[in-house]
Amino acid sequence: MNKHTRTAFMVAPILAVIGYIAADYYEEDQAEKQKVIQLVPFEDCDVINQKCILRAGDFEVNVFDKDNLTTVNSTFPLDSATIFLVDKNNQPTAYPLGMIQSPYYWHTETNLRELIGVSGQGYKLRLVASIKGGRYISEFYTTTK
Numbered sequence: 001m002n003k004h005t006r007t008a009f010m011v012a013p014i015l016a017v018i019g020y021i022a023a024d025y026y027e028e029d030q031a032e033k034q035k036v037i038q039l040v041p042f043e044d045c046d047v048i049n050q051k052c053i054l055r056a057g058d059f060e061v062n063v064f065d066k067d068n069l070t071t072v073n074s075t076f077p078l079d080s081a082t083i084f085l086v087d088k089n090n091q092p093t094a095y096p097l098g099m100i101q102s103p104y105y106w107h108t109e110t111n112l113r114e115l116i117g118v119s120g121q122g123y124k125l126r127l128v129a130s131i132k133g134g135r136y137i138s139e140f141y142t143t144t145k
Helices: 004-032 110-118
Strands: 033-037 053-056 059-066 069-074 080-086 092-096 098-100 103-107 122-131 134-143
Touching: 004 103, 053 092, 059 134, 069 122, 092 103, 092 110, 110 122
Parallel strands: 033 134
Antiparallel strands: 053 059, 059 069, 069 103, 080 092, 080 122, 098 103, 122 134
């Protein structure tokens, strides 16, 4: 074995480790860049009866209302979340959500149950959830069944 081959065998593992570390830094940088992703309702949404799931790839958000507390439960930990109740004039009312014990559960008190508590009533909602540099947004209708 000549000296060039021997040098290549010694340098190759070091270069492989450096490349692995550089790729990790690159992926972390890409994950933190600002991006907007739309959440789409999985089926018909019924927030009052706890049947409203919004999806974007592997990320899912469950939105439900129980005892006048509108709750958002997500598959990945959130940095922040805000739900908007949109009236018939398309004017939103923002309700910032507070974390419950873990970054997977967020809630706030709303009057949503008063607006759509009766079967057949519907309402437009918007949701903005933040994870690192990404914003997940959705505008959807909920109808009580």
